Amino acid sequence: MRTPSNDLYELIKSLSGNEKSYIKKKSGNFSSNDKIYLKLFDAINKYGTNEKKIQSTLKIKGISKAKNYLYEIILKSLRSYYKDISVNTNLTDMLRDIEILYKKALFVQCSKLLDRAKKIAEKENKSIMLLQIFEMEYKLFINFHFKNSAEVSREREIRQLRILEEYSNTVKYSALSSKMLSFIKVHGHMRGVSAYTELTHIADDPLLKDVSNAVTEQSKSFFYNLNIVSTILLSDYEKACYYCRQKVKLIEAELSDDNSERKYALELSNLAIAETMSQQYSEAASTINKMKSILINAPSKEMKVLLFQIVSISELNLLIHAGKPDKLHALLPGIEDGLKNYKNSLNIYYKMNIHDNISKLFFMLRAFKKSLEWINPLIIEDPIQVRPDYQCLIRIFYLVIHYEMKNFELLSYLTINTYRFLKKMGGLYDFEETIITFMKRVSTMSGDSHIQEFKRLRKELISFNNNKFDKKVFEDFDYLSWVESKIENIPYPEIIRRKVAARS
Template sequence: MKPTTDLFDLIKRMTAQEKRYFKLTASLQSGDKKYISLFNLIDKQEKYDETILKSKLKSHDFESNIAQTKNYLYKLVIKSLIQFKSDSAIDSRLSNIYARSKLLYDKALFSQYFKSVSLGKKLAEEHERFGFLIEFIEIERMLTKKEDTVKGLKDRFYKEEHSVTEKILCINEYKKLISELINMYRETGIVRTDEMNKRVKKYIEIIELMNEKQLKSVTADERFLFAMYLALTLKGDFAGALKFAEKRKVLVEKNEKVFTNSVVDVSKEVHLDLITAHIRVGDLKIANDKLTKFRNISTGSGIDEINTDLAFYSLKVEEAHTGSIEEYRSLLNDLIEYLETMKGRVTIMTLNELTFGLAVLSFFRKDFVNTLKLIDKLLKGSNI
């Protein structure tokens, strides 16, 4: 059986900070520390080779149970990475406050309980973690304060819950529209028929109507701007899409609390979309400047590396339309090789877009053989 490279891949994707954190926490553990030696040896390898690894580990009595130790180390690294991220993550903090609130309720420490619930609700509202907010409203309902009963405010929980639920429904509607627009872009690219153009116009009408009627939240506003950016890109209105990309970036930067520790790093996503928008309107110098800024805010994580490379190659493809033929050939070879290594690591839509962009470039450089090869790759592969 071929040895798995899962642990090697995971360690190689760790940042220097994450590695230091792992070694620090691992050194504080009691018992045998042989897995730290394994971590260091794997980290030093450029390409995973278990045979070499086993020979180096003989002196540590690893050979007989290396698979078991690798599995244990993998779980330990994952746990360390989660802890590293959760130390500052609002979701982790809210989860702890929620658990604390339930504990204080069980202990009948109601004064402390109300303070804990109040803090949880406040933070959940500030950061627009509406799922947590619903949970805090629910546990607050378990013990209605005396003054609320006297003032006849018992139904306030239902009003609060209804308001939060409406906001969640609105955001979900935007997510549904965004998903449909992305699928449409994947299937057709920029629309080129009257029928498809009418479909996009209908989407824009729905998005604008939702924006007028929605129960306001920063998250919903951000989803509205992103949906408009996608719809106008589909329509081929790149200048209009750029304006919405700029507005979205301003909104996200003004509301850092809401987007901190999101599943997707929205602050970086808006930066990347803005780079793409500038490339599409031909502002290559501005796109280059913004790519430099993105590199500066990058943490060096695996996803940051991939996004930086994708933005870099998208930019180079556009620049190669006017560059020398030698530069074009060098880019062609580099990008074809890069796209092969990216299979399974980026979306099919991203692969398609770069492959098609390279095919268009080859056509304009009168390199018709490679144009046909690239188009054939798109048509024959599972990309479409």
């Protein structure tokens, strides 16, 4: 059960060293009666949720109220901390100060502050703020003839027009990005003619043909992001690698704070996926090591949680596609610790991805019971919170696990449930119907008849694998290799490794 003690402890535990120092510095403004809250802060930081230790150290009455008050103090201090480091907030405050100085007719001071604000806005590419600054400069120019040469006036006009052009360019890329996000939310993985048409319409936009069309840093970021997403969704992983590497270079040139570190980690994650899917396994391993080096020095809990998730997913994904499930045992203890330690901070999609990948690796090891244990929590997860396409693919793989466990009586029941679920979620494509029909047939047949059914299924899967509308499902799990392993009586990972060797 959640309690104020747990919430307060988790909040304090999540604080970085700089945040803790700032909060203690702010405590200098506390009244003498409030100093007890600083002692409570130190006690919880030291003893965690050990109530007896905290009580014996502080000996205060009404500790529950004190904890609630301390919780509010910390959040208030954090608001102040992030206000101090926010460029937008600083510029907004400066513009208010400029307006005040203007109204008080302190025009020289007003002009000096305008110059400072302009330098910050130009450095941080704050277009809207710059337009407000230019407007204020114009007021000074008209009314009080500051910097009143025609040359300066013309220069300001040119810069305003350029800023408007740059802002318009950024807005156009932002609108494209919104279209792509809407597409992913509705369709997830690209499936079917309608989704393919919608995706290619976005991907073929003239703005995405050449990076020179992007005239601001933000537009360039949108340009690469959109091309990365579209090439991954269209399974063009060679191009995805190119765009990912260009985006990584762009971010490496401006690494300076936690936010850019976060962007850097996420782009490395995209690059690792693209390299894995294009069979560049050594490059993917190198990219994952870069993410690990960031994790070691992660400055905040948020970054540690993010990096734990994307590193785990990238490593597990690499093992699956390289056909090396035996390496799971070395990774699993650390992943289990992370899932436990960060359980209240995990992104639901990342958590499901980790469970799904571990389930597939245990499947490859023929540890079907463990595979089922890892995927079971995903079956009961609220489908509203997760992309429908992901939920549908998980349920198809769920049937495959039960087939391997020879749960044929249960399998007959599960095929009906899965069919209904997929139909309700809009995920009942020809591929899914084919797998469900196969499972329904073999669940009532003797084992001797299964090979013929697998041979029939193989022909159908080859057709799907060659279809640009359905091939994406084979990236989630290589159903064709699994079927071939049953026909040839060869371990599934061996089929994967054989195909990897043939491609290299």
